[in-house]
Amino acid sequence: MTDDSRPAPPRDRTAAVIPAAGRGVRLGPGAPKALRTLNGMPMFIHAARALAASRSVTLVVVVAPPDGAPEVKSLLDTYALPANAPGEGWGSADFLVVPGGDNRQESVRRGLEALPQDIDIVLVHDAARPLVPVETVDAVIGAVRAGAPAVVPALPLADTVKEIAPAAPGDPEPVVATPERARLRAVQTPQGFDRATLLRAHENAPVDGEGATDDAGLVERLGEPVVLVPGHEEAFKVTRPLDLVLAEAVLARRRVNDGY
Template identity: 40%
Template structure:
């Protein structure tokens, strides 16, 4: 299960954070959010390479972060595209040919633990495509544009999808190629395979593995890390 490559899309500017900069550089418990995210993969014995994909104006900042944190597995920091899907595709191309199993993980999802990540890899090693998700606690209703409730969706059939997501390289590359050819954009990499009609396995994630998108998320992430340290 070794020789796994990690692609971390970190090119989003995070307008909902209202921070005036890339949210992944915001400080969380004394370290940039992106540093927390990278460290899990740096410490995993299953990971051989890490590629970070950033906005053009952030490349030098990311390289400096990698240098000062002493991350040894970061093989490349490359320029992202207009949308997340474009950035992931660039990151996959930047991995060495020896990497045949790829994990995609959001740069702004810094609370994944090493134990949870390694367990995820073990549980999904037989699947060509697998994702992490958690059960939904709230009742979910489908509404129209006017806000009228159309139906209540069965909660037991729904999951809130997270990263990491893991794929055999060949399958992921084909999915991205076909999506580009058709002009199709999905909300995550798994949705590209679903669009192709390819099966994707869901495994249980962790509720704490939140994506830091708003100031409230940053506050919650700080509380979670503080609890772990105590």
């Protein structure tokens, strides 16, 4: 006789993979970009907190620099795990650290290999986007749950974009086309995927050069649909020193307005 009073097993379990192994040379010399501090805390910790704030996320996998997994684990223990409690703006996510590869594509693949079998939805999030709001995370998850195999948050472009032809270093670049701005979007992360689709995309991806930098692009190569949900202006990527200044300003505003 079965006990029908037992709760049904959870459905659509979601994990997040945060590749944090890049050097970030445009930020200047120093530690890997994800380990640079923002408001006194490593940038990848902010990103991990942003993903764990969603109550739908049950696991956050941080992919560390190849030789930096112990340091990343220690930083997570210091900054993230003790705060993972009700009332702190966190969900109930667990954390896992795995060593990364030589490029982003390899690092994401290693993160995928570390996922438990019961994960159905996978988010891939840039460690350099530390301020993504939880509403954006939830919107991506919701769209995957609704049936989309791949979902990307995106914003309309504010600037006109020009397509150019290759030119010698230092020479003026010839313009060959002006794409229609209304049909263009600037994509952000987290990108969300049906797990089986993302695994198949990585299994079929070529391994050459610097590898793929956009997981949704790998899904597109399969011929599977990719859909967009609205992104957020605070989910910008910290790439240059000025971006750090802007990120600090956003955090200062959040502390005043939200007590973040």
